[in-house]
Amino acid sequence: MTDYDVLRVFCGPDGRHGNTLGVIRQSGAGTAERQAIARKLGFSETVFVDDPERGVIDIYTPTLRLPFAGHPCVGAAWLLDVPELVTPAGLVGARLEGEFNWIEARPEWAPPRTLKRYDTAAEVDALQVPPPGEWIYAWAWEEEAAGRIRARAFPGRGDGIDEDEATGAAALLLTAQLGRALNIAQGRGSQILTAPRPDGLIDVGGRVLLEGTSRL
Structure with a gap:
């Protein structure tokens, strides 16, 4: 059995809506198993946390692995409460200011x-x-x-x-x-x-x- 957190990221001013995100904090699953889990969950993206203290994450849609994605990084940084995330694309800075959680990323x-x-x-x-x-x-x-x-x-x-x-x-x-x-x-x-x-x-x-x- 695998526990996962469900977040809503980019909620409106009234706290409604936002994009749903699944975050699995403990998983020794390999790439194929992670892809199968992401497909089963059916969220637009699912995050697998490989190191919660360092913020190392792995991101999947139902059909493919992504080196970087916006709402998964915003949500994961907020949940893990870390100053940066380690993604295959690069280091993603993170900070919380008031009610908004921010990431720093490159458009490329x-x-x-x-x-x-x-x-x-x-x-x-x-x-x-x-x-x-x-x-x-x-x-x-x-x-x-x-x-x-x-x-x-x-x-x-x-x-x-x-x-x-x-x-x-x-x-x-x-x-x-x-x-x-x-x-x-x-x-x-x-x-x-x-x-x-x-x-x-x-x-x-x-x-x-x-x-x-x-x-x-």
């Missing part, structure tokens, strides 16, 4: 995404889930002067995750493209904050809540 660590701009937030709201294919991050300005964006994410992997509620890696790429701090409303009501830094890193932050612990 993020998996490829198609950033597709629309003219209005209403157009983004009206989008239907596209057929499997490319990974699409649909976005539009809600208030450009204030850096407020409406976004939705469609992974297109055909693994049962038709729409991702909140995606830090895509927000990272959009921030790098636009070169400015953003306040992103994604999915049904999630919130992602970002800010570029002079050293090439980008801060990605959001609220994290613990749903509870379950057993596989």
